[in-house]
Amino acid sequence: MKLRNIFLAPTAILMAVTMLAPLAIIMVYSLLTRGAYGGVELPWTIENFTRLWDPVYAVIFLRSFWIAAVATALCLVLGFPLAMFIARSGSRKNLYLSLVILPFWTSFLIRTYAWMFLLRDTGILNSLLQALRIIREPLSLLYNDGAVILGLVYGFLPFMVLPLYATLERLDPSLLEAAADLGARPRDTLVRVTFPLCAPGIRAGAILVFVPCLGTYLTSDLLGGSKTVMIGNLVQNQFTASRDWPFGAALSLALMAIAMVLLFAARKRGEEML
Amino acid sequence: MKRGLAVYAVFAYAFLHVPLLILAVFSFNSSRFAVWERFSLQWYRAVAHDGNLIESSLNSLIIAIVATALATIIGTLAAYGLWKRGSAWLSGSMYLSLVTPEIVTGASLLALFQWVFRFAHLRLGMHTVILAHVGFSLAYVVVVVLARLRSYDRTLEEAALDLGATELGAFYRVTLPYLVPAIAAAAMLAFTVSIDDYVITSLVAGVDSQTLPMVIYAMARRGVNPALNAVSTLVVFGLGMLIMLSERLRKT
Numbered sequence: 001m002k003l004r005n006i007f008l009a010p011t012a013i014l015m016a017v018t019m020l021a022p023l024a025i026i027m028v029y030s031l032l033t034r035g036a037y038g039g040v041e042l043p044w045t046i047e048n049f050t051r052l053w054d055p056v057y058a059v060i061f062l063r064s065f066w067i068a069a070v071a072t073a074l075c076l077v078l079g080f081p082l083a084m085f086i087a088r089s090g091s092r093k094n095l096y097l098s099l100v101i102l103p104f105w106t107s108f109l110i111r112t113y114a115w116m117f118l119l120r121d122t123g124i125l126n127s128l129l130q131a132l133r134i135i136r137e138p139l140s141l142l143y144n145d146g147a148v149i150l151g152l153v154y155g156f157l158p159f160m161v162l163p164l165y166a167t168l169e170r171l172d173p174s175l176l177e178a179a180a181d182l183g184a185r186p187r188d189t190l191v192r193v194t195f196p197l198c199a200p201g202i203r204a205g206a207i208l209v210f211v212p213c214l215g216t217y218l219t220s221d222l223l224g225g226s227k228t229v230m231i232g233n234l235v236q237n238q239f240t241a242s243r244d245w246p247f248g249a250a251l252s253l254a255l256m257a258i259a260m261v262l263l264f265a266a267r268k269r270g271e272e273m274l
Numbered sequence: 275m276k277r278g279l280a281v282y283a284v285f286a287y288a289f290l291h292v293p294l295l296i297l298a299v300f301s302f303n304s305s306r307f308a309v310w311e312r313f314s315l316q317w318y319r320a321v322a323h324d325g326n327l328i329e330s331s332l333n334s335l336i337i338a339i340v341a342t343a344l345a346t347i348i349g350t351l352a353a354y355g356l357w358k359r360g361s362a363w364l365s366g367s368m369y370l371s372l373v374t375p376e377i378v379t380g381a382s383l384l385a386l387f388q389w390v391f392r393f394a395h396l397r398l399g400m401h402t403v404i405l406a407h408v409g410f411s412l413a414y415v416v417v418v419v420l421a422r423l424r425s426y427d428r429t430l431e432e433a434a435l436d437l438g439a440t441e442l443g444a445f446y447r448v449t450l451p452y453l454v455p456a457i458a459a460a461a462m463l464a465f466t467v468s469i470d471d472y473v474i475t476s477l478v479a480g481v482d483s484q485t486l487p488m489v490i491y492a493m494a495r496r497g498v499n500p501a502l503n504a505v506s507t508l509v510v511f512g513l514g515m516l517i518m519l520s521e522r523l524r525k526t
Binding site for chain 2: 003004005007008010011012014015016017018019020021022023025026029078081082084085086088096099100102103105106107108109110111112113114115116117118120122123124126127154157158211212214215216217218221222232235236238239240245248249252255256259260263
């Protein structure tokens with residue numbers, strides 16, 4: 001078993017340095033006081049955590065939850081028929097599936113920028129609508145909550161489609177036939193047979209979309225306006241412009257705690273990857 | 275029902291792919307504005323003459339290649355070790371690294387680096403970026419390689435040991451060849467997450483280690499710029515070629 005330990009050693013060291021030590025530092029910092037010139041100072045305090053309940057920040061948490069929830073719901077509504085289409089497309093399944101995965105391999109940053117290009121005041125959409133004389137003044141499509149939600153749906157739709165597809169693929173077609181034979185209309189079969197049987201896929205997809213959306217920074221920073229501050233932006237701000245590291249640390253821990261709780265709540269035995 | 279789904283699928287795929295296509299098409303537009311004028315390569319010429327873009331692209335490539343090589347080697351070894359016998363704290367910390375929001379990973383790494391720098395004469399730079407990238411791509415490599423090991427027949431390795439191979443020899447000559455497709459896939463994944471990362475990189479990079487995503491981000495924040503369309507097209511095209519190449523290699 002010595003070989004095993006040698007093989008695991010570099011990973012153990014790396015994980016300790018890049019994951020556990022930073023986490024430990026953050027935990028300590030979250031209990032310290034903000035230094036006069038940035039940095040951290042004694043005394044110990046829990047004030048950084050009590051500040052989380054300040055309405056100014058609570059609103060940001062609530063807004064982040066709201067945006068992530070809407071994006072997740074939209075991914076589910078948009079992703080389910082697509083997953084169903086792929087699962088039923090016979091020999092072309094792999095092609096259709098790779099068309100969903102493909103954007104995942106291209107840059108997330110660039111795909112977000114593509115929406116800036118489409119949505120801005122002098123962007124394609126506004127130019128097109130103006131050329132068609134549907135609108136006279138450009139609509140402000142960019143820099144609002146809607147644009148952020150759009151960007152999140154666009155970025156995370158594949159994460160919803162894949163687990164949905166995996167469960168739909170395994171779905172026994174004879175169950176659907178049985179429902180039809182017993183007189184269920186297609187819509188009843190969908191609602192009362194297909195949806196319940198897809199619950200594990202829906203749960204997995206919802207978590208895979210909701211958790212990263214909740215902690216998003218890039219999308220809200222580029223597509224959201226100054227009013228669309230989410231938790232991720234708040235964290236970034238504490239570590240850069242505001243230079244309030246203790247509060248940034250407390251925010252980071254709160255965000256991680258929420259993510260962990262959601263993941264454990266949604267996890268079922270036998271669904272582990274590692 | 276079936277036809278309805280097919281029609282819907284066309285729209286869904288359009289939603290996923292048309293934005294990038296439009297971006298690519300307009301990178302060849304001679305006008306700055308979102309109205310087609312005529313075909314032109316001027317924005318590509320602008321990119322070719324932009325020293326900042328070139329330098330940051332080179333930085334990105336160096337970082338991604340070094341980080342991918344390190345993460346793939348270290349992660350493959352770890353996957354093999356974990357396959358032999360699990361380790362709760364290692365799996366746990368990798369799980370944690372997969373689910374931690376990027377902004378938290380970046381901020382906490384920054385906090386660690388700044389703390390270490392109080393005692394050592396070091397600064398943020400390429401080395402801190404590479405360390406961060408190896409750290410966050412390691413878990414991806416382990417997940418991919420471990421998935422392949424789950425379908426591996428243990429008796430193959432036992433047979434090699436019975437026939438007199440050393441433990442290391444059995445790993446190197448029997449198990450490792452079986453893992454090659456997964457290792458290649460893992461390396462691809464590590465490379466793409468590394469070359470695309472903005473959030474973590476921007477926090478741990480120094481003045482001399484600007485990466486391409488950082489420059490793209492700064493340009494995007496200043497507003498839309500046709501040269502950015504050209505850069506984006508080049509990046510997407512480059513990544514696309516890389517994926518096709520790796521698919522080719524995987525099939526042969």
